[in-house]
Amino acid sequence: xxxxxxxxxxxxxxxxxxxxxxxxxxxxxxxxxxxxxxxxxxxxxxxxxxxxxxxxxxxxxxxxxxxxxxxxxxxxxxxxxxxxxxxxxxxxxxxxxxxxxxxxxxxxxxxxxxxxxxxxxxxxxxxxxxxxxxxxxxxxxxxxxxxxxxxxxxxxxxxxxxxxxxxxxxxxxxxxxxxxxxxxxxxxxxxxxxxxxxxxxxxxxxxxxxxxxxxxxxxxxxxxxxxxxxxxxxxxxxxxxxxxxxxxxxxxxxxxxxxxxxxxxxxxxxxxxxxxxxxxxxxx
Numbered sequence: 001x002x003x004x005x006x007x008x009x010x011x012x013x014x015x016x017x018x019x020x021x022x023x024x025x026x027x028x029x030x031x032x033x034x035x036x037x038x039x040x041x042x043x044x045x046x047x048x049x050x051x052x053x054x055x056x057x058x059x060x061x062x063x064x065x066x067x068x069x070x071x072x073x074x075x076x077x078x079x080x081x082x083x084x085x086x087x088x089x090x091x092x093x094x095x096x097x098x099x100x101x102x103x104x105x106x107x108x109x110x111x112x113x114x115x116x117x118x119x120x121x122x123x124x125x126x127x128x129x130x131x132x133x134x135x136x137x138x139x140x141x142x143x144x145x146x147x148x149x150x151x152x153x154x155x156x157x158x159x160x161x162x163x164x165x166x167x168x169x170x171x172x173x174x175x176x177x178x179x180x181x182x183x184x185x186x187x188x189x190x191x192x193x194x195x196x197x198x199x200x201x202x203x204x205x206x207x208x209x210x211x212x213x214x215x216x217x218x219x220x221x222x223x224x225x226x227x228x229x230x231x232x233x234x235x236x237x238x239x240x241x242x243x244x245x246x247x248x249x250x251x252x253x254x255x256x257x258x259x260x261x262x263x264x265x266x267x268x269x270x271x272x273x274x275x276x277x278x279x280x281x282x283x284x
């Protein structure tokens with residue numbers, strides 16, 4: 001059982017106890033890879049936690065970029081959040097329909113914009129439903145709410161910064177993709193990308209940070225996962241994955257063990273794997 005922390009991770013029991021708090025806002029951030037055959041918005045429309053708003057990761061992105069769901073400009077973020085009735089003084093809880101897959105991305109996006117009263121629902125919608133908690137199919141009533149943001153540059157990295165970190169080895173670059181994709185044995189789900197990983201990066205598959213029920217492992221178990229992957233936690237960490245979604249699970253896990261020097265490589269393998277002038281390693 002995770003200890004509840006409204007800045008990182010809260011249990012289904014915590015959410016059930018706080019669901020009617022006037023300053024609580026819940027996001028359904030369900031998003032799936034194309035090969036999953038699931039539609040997050042359609043599932044939300046059928047059943048969601050009462051009062052939850054749908055956070056569309058694809059729509060809430062920088063549509064000027066050729067890369068998938070890159071962080072949007074602050075102005076777009078502010079206008080979308082206001083329209084969803086989420087603003088200053090709110091406690092936000094984010095969940096997804098997989099248990100824990102895409103919700104940490106939204107946790108990270110809000111933190112990047114300076115919002116720290118944000119937690120991921122441990123075990124997500126599957127655990128909520130399994131425990132008999134209510135769902136509804138009604139859209140929530142949303143009233144515009146003022147929101148101020150303060151962009152936290154230290155929480156995100158671009159390709160130039162990652163290339164420097166790879167060369168200098170002054171950061172741990174952690175790749176959340178599955179081992180076969182990391183090694184270059186499995187093709188990438190997005191066409192046109194090379195196979196392999198960023199030189200001097202290490203593989204911490206996001207699934208290894210989870211229990212079987214989709215909850216996150218406790219801090220001691222998380223430390224053992226990072227130790228087993230040979231991660232030097234004295235260094236700052238850059239997380240990466242296919243397109244910057246599951247990378248954020250690593251950041252959430254690091255935050256849970258008190259390691260606060262971490263950033264997401266937003267372009268991730270969708271960017272690195274595309275450019276032939278960036279070196280790629282294969283194997284372990």
